[in-house]
């Protein structure tokens with residue numbers, strides 16, 4: 001990672017290649033086999049069946065993601081991205097509400113100056129707040145985003161579905177569910193409990209593009225497609241999903257390639273003028289030239305020493 005993000009400084013994972021093309025399996029280190037096996041299923045689906053799924057759009061609007069960095073750096077990252085929408089990480093263990101507020105304000109001011117009424121700012125707390133903290137923080141951060149008319153939405157302010165539902169009744173800002181969808185035994189509880197206005201869906205944690213598409217169609221709320229700090233392979237699968245959804249009312253969180261210090265393809269998937277192209281994603285999934293230099297003997301040794309081989313074996317057992 002270029003910058004620490006949701007506590008992560010380094011990403012590790014495996015890529016699968018088959019007659020369908022490339023698939024990525026990079027569950028976060030703390031995920032156990034029951035959760036990680038869905039990521040393997042996703043990679044295996046892409047590599048075997050391929051992701052040639054009918055699309056309804058060729059370009060996917062994306063948001064720029066702003067990690068916990070100082071307000072000036074945040075504003076310049078937002079402006080230089082050319083994206084109209086920014087997602088600002090908040091409630092990180094390295095940030096305070098005051099610094100979150102300064103960062104949100106600085107990003108909102110920069111995007112409003114650049115894109116006027118089309119500018120949007122959303123926040124993601126990764127479930128870090130309790131109910132009362134969430135209501136207080138969302139209220140203050142909504143004011144800090146005054147230049148763009150307030151927050152577009154607040155993503156996963158609290159961990160539990162009940163808390164999300166409670167917070168949603170207290171604030172005017174729409175609530176998005178992320179972890180409550182992808183780390184839950186029952187993603188439909190969010191809808192039943194009226195806990196969110198929209199759902200964040202991610203390819204790998206939901207078991208692949210086809211499973212995510214099916215879930216999106218069954219959820220009765222709008223969805224936004226995001227990545228899980230993937231390489232260009234995983235991001236491309238997200239683009240295929242976003243391109244196939246009948247409705248896509250929000251900019252997607254698929255431009256996170258810039259958060260990685262290195263990638264696995266020579267021409268990484270990057271947005272241009274705030275959009276990602278489906279053609280580029282399809283080319284990456286079908287590409288036969290990965291960067292061999294990054295798969296050197298040191299990387300192979302690290303893979304053996306890191307316990308990943310045992311980890312994949314346990315994912316396979318869980319899938320079976």
Ligand SMILES: [Mg+2]
Nearest residue numbers: 124155156178
């Ligand atoms: Mg999130």
